[in-house]
Each structure stands twice: as C-alpha cells, then as structure tokens.
Amino acid sequence: MEIGESMVTKILIDTGSSVNVIFKDVLIQMEIDLRTSENDVQPLTGFDGDTVIMVGTIMLPVYVGGTMHCINFTIVDKSIVYNVILDMPWLHKMKTVASTYHQCCTVTKYEMVQK
Template sequence: MIHMISGGATDGDSGRARKAHGRRLENFEISRGADLPQDPVISFGPEDLRGIVTPHNDALVVTSTIANYDVARIFIDNGSSVNVLFKSTLDQMKMGGFEFEPVSTPLYVFAEHVILPLGQIVLPLSLGTDSRRVTKMIAFTVVDTSSAYNGILGRPALKDFRAVASSYHQKLKFTVGKGVGVMCGYQKVARRCYERIVEEEETRGHEHSHGSLSLVLQL
C-alpha cells in the first residue's frame, strides 16, 4: 500500500542537488503582487458536490490520457514527491521498449518501506476534454511492484498543471489558458481500489505474522 511517497529524482538525484534545492528558499524574496502569475481563480462550492455520495472519505481517482492511452485508476496524491507509473501499466501500453533514465535515489513510502525505481520516463499527459484539455510532458518514476492503481500523480504534475485537488468534492481543477478545466473522480473505482489494497495487505499480514491481524490505514 502506498501512503505517502518521498524520494526519487524530483528535487535532485544526489545529496548535493537536494541540499541546493532546499537552500533556494533561504534566498527567496517575497514576490510583490504585480509579479504574481495572473492565473484564473480556482474554487470549489456546493455545486461541485452534485452527484457525489456524501459523507465519504474516498481517495481522488481519475482517468487521464498518457501517451494517447486512456489510463484508468490514476490516484491523485499531493503527498507524493514524484509521479509514478507502474511497470505493469507500461507493459499494457506496449511501451516496454523505451529506455529509462537512471534514477539512483530510492522511493520511501509509509512504514519505511523502500522501493528501488527502474528509472524515469517522460511521457505526454493530458487532462480535461475538448476546449478545456491541456497536455504537458511529465516525468514519471517507473516502479515494478503491484498496486491497485495504474499510476500516481504527485506534486510535480499538480504543479506543472497548476492544479488543485479536492478529494471531498471529487474534483481536480487546473488552469487552461484563462479558464479552468475540471476532471471528476470515480468513487466506485476508488472504493474498489481501497478494498483490493486492504485485502492484499491483510493477506500479507497473515503470512508474515502467522495468523495475527495486520492493521492497515488508507489515505
């Protein structure tokens, strides 16, 4: 189960690069209003709850287009320092022939579990539909492990799309020129993913503890 992912090459693939990234804030000067990006206002209101079953604590899971493939079960995770694609997803996309850019920094997930990435790959990612559709080249960290999700969009992708996620409203909103695009989450899919994760973790817990109960927490 992936709870919160840190590490990877997003903020640098070496200790020196990561320290330099952290020091940038020390030299940061507060921008004046005139220097701020003139992005459209992104907001959420009661209308965004139309069609949503409440109350709920469902994860935000969407379908997006990656390299001309419609990929379902994409988990929106603003706690992740990297965007993730699983090798099984790439295999289904028949993109196994691509060479990965090497990544030396491992991924660290909840409970100190460490995953060594296969590498990094840059692919076009599209959000939205019709006139409110935008495409950007996004770097994905590729991992070879099982997951209920096909991919994870973390802070780097949300930043590139200037996107704001609300799991409560089951919406992902992002800037498209002077307008705002919207992607809706799928509550049923999110709950199926949750059920699969818990079942798999409980099975592993029984195997590792010879029958003792494994307590699993889901974001």
C-alpha cells in the same frame, strides 16, 4: 486521463508525494518500449517506511483539460491498486485543483491576474 496514447484509470493524486510514479506493468499494457526509459536505480521510500527500488524514469505526455505537458515518471516494478501516482508539483504544473470531497481534479481555464 490520457497518458501517451493510452487512457489510464485508477490514478492517485498524492499531495504529500514528491515524485510521479508509474508502474512497470502499466507501461507494458500501454505497449511502451521500456528501452526508451532511463535506467536510474534508486531506493524510493513511502510514508509507511516501505522501500522499493525504482527501475528507472520515463518522460510521457499527459493530456488534461485540453492541455498537454510532458511529465517525468519514476518507474516501479510493484503491483498496487493504482496505475499512476501523481505528486503536488504535477497539480501545480497542470493548473489543477484537487477536491477531496469530490475525489477528482478540476483544471482551471483562466489565469489569475496579479497586481
């Protein structure tokens, strides 16, 4: 997936999450100036009850299936297996369908007509 001007791998789509998370180390590797982020220090609690303090927020363009949307990410200074965690509202905004069987997302290329 292209985020900003970088290709990013190891992305988790968490349908139970309410925030999009990007990790500070990933932003540094992407060579994004962290001074452009908004300082917003708040606790963030995961489903396991573990709480981390977010470093701030940053808006970045995300390109999927020929479309681009600016997405607000919460910045966390913690290392995990993933580089980015995307939430359910992201799926809706990008008009994607998550497949647990195929472990991927499909971008819809058509608009449904409502009667």
